[in-house]
Amino acid sequence: YFDEDAYANMILNIGAGHPGRTTLSTLPQSRETVPIKWPVAFPVMALPFQRYMGPELGPAGFNTVCGGLTVIWLMALAASLGKGRAAAIIAAVLFALQPTALAWYRSGSSDPFSALVALGALAAAWFAREQPRRNYWPAVSILLVGIGLHARLENVLLVPPVLLLLY
8 A cells, every 4th residue: 555545545444433444355244454554643634634525635635734834833933943034934935845845745645744743843842942921832832742643653753852842
């Protein structure tokens, strides 16, 4: 299976009330499923898009939304780091026009969603450090780390930098 096919199948299974696993075969008397892709945050989050747009376009539509939200996080973080609108605009243009980003954000893979929650967790931790009066940023950061752990296993690497920023 390609990632996109496995995730589309998982979304269909979750939507039908089955576990978030990929169907290998369906027989009249049984159904064989395996956990090819895990964890399942991306299929669960993309489910409404799949129901509205179908199994091929739904995950890609969800990733397009993730791409837009990633650009917003990136702009906010760049403005905070670069201390201005120019940094935010330059970062957004460089990211949004990168050929790899353009392709990934029209795919059905979990990488765009993972990038969204990873960047969001780091940005929220940075904002918590820079704006100590706004006490909701640590909670946002920790929540996004938790979602990130359910998006891709590699997001465990978010824990040390987020903890350092929040310390």
